Amino acid sequence: MKSHRRRLPWYAGFAVGTAAVVAGALVVVGVGGQASADSDGGNGWRSARLAVELKAAIIKQNFGNVLDTTPPGSAAAKRFAPSAAEKDGMEPSVAQVAQRLKAFAAASPAASPQIHQTPNVDAAVIELDHQGHAVSAANVLLSPQYPTGKVVPLDKNMATDQVRYRTWDDDTWDNNGGLGTTDAIPGRENAPIDFMSPYPASVFKLMVGFGIMQLVDKGQLNLDDDYAYDRTGAPNTACGLNVTKPIRQFFDEMITVSKNESACAMTKLLIQKNYLTTLNQEFVDLGLPMLQINGVRAVDGGHWGANVMSSLDTAKLLMIINGAGGKLWTAPNGTAVTKALLTDSSRAFYLKELGDQGLNQLLSTTNWCGRAYPAQGLPQKVADRWINPADGTMTVDGRVYGQDVRPCQATAQVTFAHKTGLDTTAGNDAGIVTSLPGKAGRHFIVVVNSNLGDRYIDTNRTADPPGIYPVQYTEKYGLLGKAIDQFVTRHHNG
Incomplete structure (x- = not known):
């Protein structure tokens, strides 16, 4: 293997245990606490390189070049005002998505002007060795305040105290220059970076799932137990109707097809077990303060609009679910964070559920295999459970994608165990990328959160075939996913 130090002379001179300035932002060298054959051994040039390449990939997508289908104050904004469910923080139904996008496609280009300011994007990548330990980490932000991107300073535990995170608010973003007004973490008022964290939408279900599996490990729940969800x-x-199902089924529906009703049920179950407050405090204790389930209703587990998740802390949660021997990082109280937060069997079940994700339509776009639009994203092999063996098309909980995905299955390079968060003003994807046997090696976690939901469409968007689930988000997500996969693959195989 050729030395990266000879190929990338710009980082020459980085010193062990010191800090370096990369593209105008501080990046602290040294990642994680577990040495491995693939790790830096304490040198931060891997993270510095990752940050530079991630920032460049984000800027290249030109996220500001999208059309706003419901600009503030417009007739369209009034016509397609958020439904009661969306005001509750939930994803729109399949029918709502199809209705809106059909109307937008029929409108004149003048009815959808260009987005009025740089969107908010929060992207994190953690490169892993073959065991699952971090060998590099990077976090890049984009917003009206940072239109050319901002690299977030990370310490050796892949944490930062340099960002004043604000909770998301649509009206504030539209009318206050994209700058939030409510702090998500107390005591950060003087932090040098000020950023309104995009609404996580259904990616928050990762936190719910983590809490449920911990209760299983504690013997307080059994996945095969029936749960009588009552929202009287x-x-x-x-949140749907009163219903009784096995916990396993609720969990599967919450993760693989992002079913709102099932997520309400599992969130209420956490509340009934008096575990939600415990879970939120555990995230803080683990050094993941930007993972919080806030303001949900005890009566039904709904009302998710106050939840917060940064891409960085979400990526680290996925590190725990993915698992690796020894220490993953050191918590603020000095204790080692390990995979033991979940048992091996619970992690295996959780990873299987994430791998069965059916909504592959952001960082990966395999569901629309073969269409000229959207562009191909991560070269993912999708779960066979959604594929019609007769014609290769995918149908996922009422969403008919209409394309034969078998050619993309045959050329796939990776698996992508992930969770999406899809909303009018949220487009989020968080997952673990692993190379398939015999393909170029790579292993990494990627999380991208943004306010570019289905309110925003590409200037080159094409019409969807009749009866087919519409392309809901900008193809820039898929292009970014592909770019990240390509440069991480070069790191692993260069």
């Missing part, structure tokens, strides 16, 4: 007296939202 709750507001009329997308």
Whole structure:
């Protein structure tokens, strides 16, 4: 293997245990606490390189070149005002998505002007060795305040105290220059970076799933137990009806097809077990303060709009679920964070569920295999459970994608165990990328959060075939996913 130090002379002179300035932002060298044959051994040039390449890939996508289908104050904004469920923080239904995008496609280009400011994007990548330990980490932000991107300073535990995170608010973003007004973490008022964290939408279900599996490990739940979800007296939202199902089925529906009703049930179950407050505090204790489930209703587990998740802390949560021997990082209290937060059997079950994800339509776009639009994203092999063996098309919980995905399955390079968060003003994807046997080696976690939901469409968007689930998000997500996969693959095989 050729030395990266000879190929990348710009990082020459980095010293062990010191800090370096990369593209105008401080990056602290040294990642993780577990040495491996693939690790830096304490040198930070891997993370510095990753940060530079991630920032360049984000800028290249030109995320500001999208059309706003419901610009503030427009007739379209009034016509397609958020539904009661969306105001509750939930994803729109399949029918709502199809109706809106059909109307937008029929409108004149003048009805959808260009987005009025740089969107908010929060992207994190953690490169892993073959065991699952971090060998590099990077976090890059984009916003009206940082239109050319901002590299977040990370310490050796892949943490930062240099960002004043604000909670997301649509109206504030539209009318206050994209700058939030409510702090997500107390005591960060003087942090040098000020950023309104995009609404996580259904990626928050990763936190719910983590809490459920911990209760399973504690013997307080069994996945095969029936749970009688009762929301009597709750507001009329997308949490559905009273229903009894095995916990395993609720969990599967929550993760693989992002079913709102099942997520409400599992969130209420955490509340009934008096575990939600414990879970939030555990995230803080682990050094993941930007993982918080806030303001949910006890009566039905709904009302998710106050939840917060940064891409960095989400990526580290996925590191725990992915697992590796020994220490993953050191918590603020000095203790080692390890995979033991979940048992091996619970992690295996969780990873299987993430691998069965059916909504492959952001960083990966395999569901639309073969279409000229959207562009191909991560070269992912999708779960066979959604594929019609007769014609290769995918149908996922009422979403008919209409393309034969078998050619993409045959040329796939990776698996992508992931969770999406899809909303009018949220487009999020968080997952673990692993190379398939015999393919070029790579192993990494990628999380991209943004306010570019289905309110925003590409200037080159093409019409969807009749009866087919529409392309809901900008193809820039897929292009970014592909770019990240390509440069991480070069790191592993260069």
